[in-house]
Amino acid sequence: MAANYRRRKDIYTLPKADQDLLARLGYKQKLDEVDKAIEANAKFLSLIVQDPSIFGEGDEDSALEGDGSFSPGGEGSSHSHDHSHSHEGDHGHGHTHSHGSHGSRGTRSNKPSEFDMDKLRSTLKQFVRDWSEEGKEERENSYKPLKDALLEHFSSTPEAERRQLRVLVPGAGLGRLAYDVAKLGFTCQGNEFSHYMLLASHFILNRTDKIKEHIIYPYVHSFSNAPNKQSILQAIAIPDVLPSDLPPRSNFSLVAGDFEEVYGTESDPDEPQHGKWNAILTCFFIDTAKNIVNYLRIIHDILAPGGVWINLGPLLWHWENNQTSDPSIELDLEEVKQLAREMGFVISNERTIDATYTNNAQSMLGYTYNSRFWTATKMSSS
Amino acid sequence: MAANYRRRKDIYTLPKADQDLLARLGYKQKLDEVDKAIEANAKFLSLIVQDPSIFGEGDEDSALEGDGSFSPGGEGSSHSHDHSHSHEGDHGHGHTHSHGSHGSRGTRSNKPSEFDMDKLRSTLKQFVRDWSEEGKEERENSYKPLKDALLEHFSSTPEAERRQLRVLVPGAGLGRLAYDVAKLGFTCQGNEFSHYMLLASHFILNRTDKIKEHIIYPYVHSFSNAPNKQSILQAIAIPDVLPSDLPPRSNFSLVAGDFEEVYGTESDPDEPQHGKWNAILTCFFIDTAKNIVNYLRIIHDILAPGGVWINLGPLLWHWENNQTSDPSIELDLEEVKQLAREMGFVISNERTIDATYTNNAQSMLGYTYNSRFWTATKMSSS
Numbered sequence: 098m099a100a101n102y103r104r105r106k107d108i109y110t111l112p113k114a115d116q117d118l119l120a121r122l123g124y125k126q127k128l129d130e131v132d133k134a135i136e137a138n139a140k141f142l143s144l145i146v147q148d149p150s151i152f153g154e155g156d157e158d159s160a161l162e163g164d165g166s167f168s169p170g171g172e173g174s175s176h177s178h179d180h181s182h183s184h185e186g187d188h189g190h191g192h193t194h195s196h197g198s199h200g201s202r203g204t205r206s207n208k209p210s211e212f213d214m215d216k217l218r219s220t221l222k223q224f225v226r227d228w229s230e231e232g233k234e235e236r237e238n239s240y241k242p243l244k245d246a247l248l249e250h251f252s253s254t255p256e257a258e259r260r261q262l263r264v265l266v267p268g269a270g271l272g273r274l275a276y277d278v279a280k281l282g283f284t285c286q287g288n289e290f291s292h293y294m295l296l297a298s299h300f301i302l303n304r305t306d307k308i309k310e311h312i313i314y315p316y317v318h319s320f321s322n323a324p325n326k327q328s329i330l331q332a333i334a335i336p337d338v339l340p341s342d343l344p345p346r347s348n349f350s351l352v353a354g355d356f357e358e359v360y361g362t363e364s365d366p367d368e369p370q371h372g373k374w375n376a377i378l379t380c381f382f383i384d385t386a387k388n389i390v391n392y393l394r395i396i397h398d399i400l401a402p403g404g405v406w407i408n409l410g411p412l413l414w415h416w417e418n419n420q421t422s423d424p425s426i427e428l429d430l431e432e433v434k435q436l437a438r439e440m441g442f443v444i445s446n447e448r449t450i451d452a453t454y455t456n457n458a459q460s461m462l463g464y465t466y467n468s469r470f471w472t473a474t475k476m477s478s479s
Numbered sequence: 480m481a482a483n484y485r486r487r488k489d490i491y492t493l494p495k496a497d498q499d500l501l502a503r504l505g506y507k508q509k510l511d512e513v514d515k516a517i518e519a520n521a522k523f524l525s526l527i528v529q530d531p532s533i534f535g536e537g538d539e540d541s542a543l544e545g546d547g548s549f550s551p552g553g554e555g556s557s558h559s560h561d562h563s564h565s566h567e568g569d570h571g572h573g574h575t576h577s578h579g580s581h582g583s584r585g586t587r588s589n590k591p592s593e594f595d596m597d598k599l600r601s602t603l604k605q606f607v608r609d610w611s612e613e614g615k616e617e618r619e620n621s622y623k624p625l626k627d628a629l630l631e632h633f634s635s636t637p638e639a640e641r642r643q644l645r646v647l648v649p650g651a652g653l654g655r656l657a658y659d660v661a662k663l664g665f666t667c668q669g670n671e672f673s674h675y676m677l678l679a680s681h682f683i684l685n686r687t688d689k690i691k692e693h694i695i696y697p698y699v700h701s702f703s704n705a706p707n708k709q710s711i712l713q714a715i716a717i718p719d720v721l722p723s724d725l726p727p728r729s730n731f732s733l734v735a736g737d738f739e740e741v742y743g744t745e746s747d748p749d750e751p752q753h754g755k756w757n758a759i760l761t762c763f764f765i766d767t768a769k770n771i772v773n774y775l776r777i778i779h780d781i782l783a784p785g786g787v788w789i790n791l792g793p794l795l796w797h798w799e800n801n802q803t804s805d806p807s808i809e810l811d812l813e814e815v816k817q818l819a820r821e822m823g824f825v826i827s828n829e830r831t832i833d834a835t836y837t838n839n840a841q842s843m844l845g846y847t848y849n850s851r852f853w854t855a856t857k858m859s860s861s
Contacts, residue, residue: 107808115770122817320796320799322793411703411844414703424492428504428702429702432504436504439503464847465847
């Protein structure tokens, strides 16, 4: 809204003749329409944040089948690596990985920072990716190979018995991949660190009653690379499916917290991790590591023998050149694969999949990740 | 170099077992090789800046045919819009359009800022785009349609008489498009604002004696999205052609300065602009405007009746969300075309060309601009 006010103000700095020309183009009218769309987004986002109970003692009136639990693990950690891959943000398309303490709680009455605003804009685009018809092509492209490889790996398990198989999705974002896996009948747990993603996924999973309940305008926040006015003002209806529509006795949960903290230690005797997971699906996740060695060690450790790690993503190391003196190890693809073998994985089914991430199909700027896909099986002997 | 030192230091923050694993992967050895490549880049860049005479009273011993003049217009202006489109910079791929006073002169003895470093990294990649065999495909894709449309527009002029036709290339970058146009026999003037581009283009055009004289390593500055070690350590030889290899009596010049200041006023009676240009080629340029109305007005004004403006590029408005309170008008494509018609242009030959900008073909992350191409003829009556 401030950006749009700035645009309106800028017009008046121009010579009168230029102002008249812009008026003839309908530029001011476009600004009015954008204002309305921004207001609609603000109203939608306020719905999301009006129920912060998930960070309290759980969420007992969840509409979601399954346990729907949000554990508060990881709260208080000082960094954010929500791998938002926001590519249409204000300064074009920076891969946002600013770091530092940016809690969404307790600061709501203050002026939101540019960081916060960027996260909100990313969240809107993430809704398109995970929960709209417009995002379907992008989802099919990334999620289907992961789900197919999962079904293939457990093809000898009858559908009725999939509930015995525990699947983990770290970096779950707005939860669609984890939901899809639960819908296939697996027991599925998503894990996510970002407050923005957690609040938003809670809202869509537990507070949505009907298909296309909400309309958002994810592309009004940048005027660059727009072929026309319609591309800026696109209205996206969410969700495309009913998130509560899961099979009876589904076991689907989302756990809040840092992946290394939640799964890298055996701190909770009630929830042992070592060797307890049958599959781990990582989608645009492993490059959120500061130390990829530790990520792969945890993934290997918590898998059951014969369990499978299925990966899709680029290697856009989120902590490269961080300003907070956090360590960052940035391996190339060959090194990552060699590391996986050293850990005790057998890699198969490897290929490159050109994938987009929160792509605006109508933009004049497109990003394609030449993502690498593989299935890595934990050797039974290890 | 500091980044690589940081990487080396980060290793020692890890547990011993992780360090040993990384050693087995050859990670430290890779860091050593990257150090050497960074040193080679530094040596090359120091060659470029050791001759700042171009900002003095001209360059009399230029090896370049034609006048090779650099006028110091625009010096002292407080912003930089070199449209570097640097997409592999440190923070991923921000379209660098930071603003503020960042002179390359007088600060050389101080610690270079992150802004300066980013510009240097962009300049290295720009060399690949304009003056290497590896950049040929990208050049053909963007420059050929522009040159073809120019030849088409003046197809009735015999080759021997092309020297009478004056072609302007604003945002000339490292000068390859302007050089190519001069090589076709046209009188061609490039215009560029960025000091980084000016120093580098001066070096390559006037200080290069043989093909493949220099080796640079443009991709050592980021470890993200690398498929293998070789992709990071790629050696690029420049130039791919001899820049002094122009036809006898060629008329080729580069003018330093802000486009609006140099061409938007009639301050120099020796160099009138109004109606004096037969063609203007804009390649990834028009979105550097703060006020696109003024850009198009100047382009229209300085063209001769029947003259042609040929454009290729996206609409990545460089001043959108600037931090310096500069005005910014961000039109969509339809509005830009309508504006051109209001100015008195007839648009033809319009199409979308998927173009890259300083793309690293080996990276796992690709950017494609769905660029718009058109030929706009100034109506003779206007």
